Amino acid sequence: MNNHKSVIVIMILVISAPFAGCDKANDPKYNPPADHTISQEGFMHKSRLNQPLTNCVSCHGSDLMGGTTGVSCFECHGTKW
Numbered sequence: 001m002n003n004h005k006s007v008i009v010i011m012i013l014v015i016s017a018p019f020a021g022c023d024k025a026n027d028p029k030y031n032p033p034a035d036h037t038i039s040q041e042g043f044m045h046k047s048r049l050n051q052p053l054t055n056c057v058s059c060h061g062s063d064l065m066g067g068t069t070g071v072s073c074f075e076c077h078g079t080k081w
Contacts, residue, residue: 030071043076 036044048055052064052073061067064074 041076 030043032044036046038045038047038049040049046055052060056064056073057067059067059069060071060073064072066072
């Protein structure tokens with residue numbers, strides 16, 4: 001019976017591990033500035049976020065790969081842009 005419980009615990013940990021790794025809101029490098037007032041799925045964005053090549057490049061870099069912030073837009077948005 002004890003072996004059965006161990007297998008269940010291991011299965012739960014394996015299944016939940018990917019979700020724990022995606023919680024960027026608790027990541028110390030995720031610290032958006034005060035002008036990021038629009039929440040999308042728990043992550044704060046600046047206004048006009050749907051125009052990233054115009055509005056996000058000054059901080060996230062011309063390729064949106066991190067720039068001076070060190071936070072790539074692709075970490076959350078994938079290949080959207």
